[in-house]
Amino acid sequence: MNYWLIILGMGLVTFGTRLLPIVLLERIEIPFVIQRALRFVPPAVLSAIILPELVLRDGALDLSLGNARLIAGVMAALVAWRTKNVVLTIAIGMIALWVLSAIVR
Amino acid sequence: MHSPHSEFFAGVKAELPILLGVIPFGLIYGVLAINEAHLPPEVAIAMSSIVFAGSSQFIGQQLIGVGTPAIVIVLTTWIVNLRHALYSASVAPYIKHLRPLWKWLLAYLLTDEAYAVSITHYDERDEAPVANKHWYFLGAGLALWSTWQLSTIVGVLAGAQVPESWALDFTLALTFIALVVPRLKDRPSIASAASAGIVAVIAFNWPYKLGLMLAALVGIVVGMAIENRSLRSTASLVDQLPIDSSS
Numbered sequence: 116m117n118y119w120l121i122i123l124g125m126g127l128v129t130f131g132t133r134l135l136p137i138v139l140l141e142r143i144e145i146p147f148v149i150q151r152a153l154r155f156v157p158p159a160v161l162s163a164i165i166l167p168e169l170v171l172r173d174g175a176l177d178l179s180l181g182n183a184r185l186i187a188g189v190m191a192a193l194v195a196w197r198t199k200n201v202v203l204t205i206a207i208g209m210i211a212l213w214v215l216s217a218i219v220r
Numbered sequence: 221m222h223s224p225h226s227e228f229f230a231g232v233k234a235e236l237p238i239l240l241g242v243i244p245f246g247l248i249y250g251v252l253a254i255n256e257a258h259l260p261p262e263v264a265i266a267m268s269s270i271v272f273a274g275s276s277q278f279i280g281q282q283l284i285g286v287g288t289p290a291i292v293i294v295l296t297t298w299i300v301n302l303r304h305a306l307y308s309a310s311v312a313p314y315i316k317h318l319r320p321l322w323k324w325l326l327a328y329l330l331t332d333e334a335y336a337v338s339i340t341h342y343d344e345r346d347e348a349p350v351a352n353k354h355w356y357f358l359g360a361g362l363a364l365w366s367t368w369q370l371s372t373i374v375g376v377l378a379g380a381q382v383p384e385s386w387a388l389d390f391t392l393a394l395t396f397i398a399l400v401v402p403r404l405k406d407r408p409s410i411a412s413a414a415s416a417g418i419v420a421v422i423a424f425n426w427p428y429k430l431g432l433m434l435a436a437l438v439g440i441v442v443g444m445a446i447e448n449r450s451l452r453s454t455a456s457l458v459d460q461l462p463i464d465s466s467s
Contacts, residue, residue, distance in 0.1 A: 162414070164275075
């Protein structure tokens with residue numbers, strides 16, 4: 116199998132996906148309704164990545180207190196909400212995960 | 221005051237805290253690509269600059285490792301990165317005026333992390349015109365790019381030295397939490413985030429991460445619907461005003 120061809124293909128589709136809307140939308144005026152829709156892109160996409168990481172364990176829903184990632188994630192979210200500090204959010208989240216995993220185990 | 225120079229370094233500075241979450245992620249990618257997928261080191265490292273997309277690189281090296289056909293790997297990468305088309309559309313109006321070379325460069329640098337800080341900067345209704353904000357975007361993008369390359373290389377070289385019990389992959393979720401939570405300032409965005417998150421959990425096992433796309437679309441539609449409702453109630457208030465003033 117040719118590794119280089121695969122990663123070149125991966126690179127091309129990734130770059131194309133990132134470039135195409137920028138190039139296409141320069142010619143047409145973006146309708147107001149689309150502009151409104153785009154405002155929700157960051158919260159919708161990022162939350163869709165985050166939540167499964169927190170509540171799924173080996174593919175199954177786990178909302179118990181024994182789910183260290185969920186508790187650590189909620190604590191990190193509280194820190195992010197109160198402080199808006201990225202470093203503090205990541206630090207508290209990781210420390211919480213390590214401490215909770217140690218306790219649960 | 222808002223010279224290209226100062227915008228560039230403001231972008232670098234805004235990206236710095238996020239790098240704390242990106243470094244472990246790049247390390248793990250490098251480690252897995254070598255130890256689990258058995259990629260040649262130069263391929264694992266080159267993927268970080270040719271593809272430059274964390275989550276699809278993770279999936280990519282896994283699929284290569286188990287001998288998936290090339291076309292399936294490329295298609296999966298495309299679907300996983302479809303969300304970047306949404307990012308691209310959302311920055312498009314702001315960089316419309318730039319020369320093609322700039323657009324290509326910024327498109328190449330358009331990752332989750334660079335997008336999040338740049339769009340926040342573009343959305344700020346400050347006194348500064350949009351004029352030099354692409355330098356901010358460039359600063360954020362290059363800071364992330366160089367960090368991603370370096371942490372990948374370190375991961376490839378470190379190999380088996382990083383124990384799994386450190387759970388460093390969790391830094392990605394934490395980084396995104398730090399990016400999204402401060403943006404949840406009104407009901408429409410909260411509803412958008414919540415609905416997208418729930419759909420993503422329900423559709424998590426769909427093939428090729430299609431659940432992620434569906435979740436994003438549901439989140440956008442719900443956000444707009446809630447916003448419509450509050451717009452309408454504001455509008456009906458305005459309608460009543462003349463009656464009130466005449467009475």
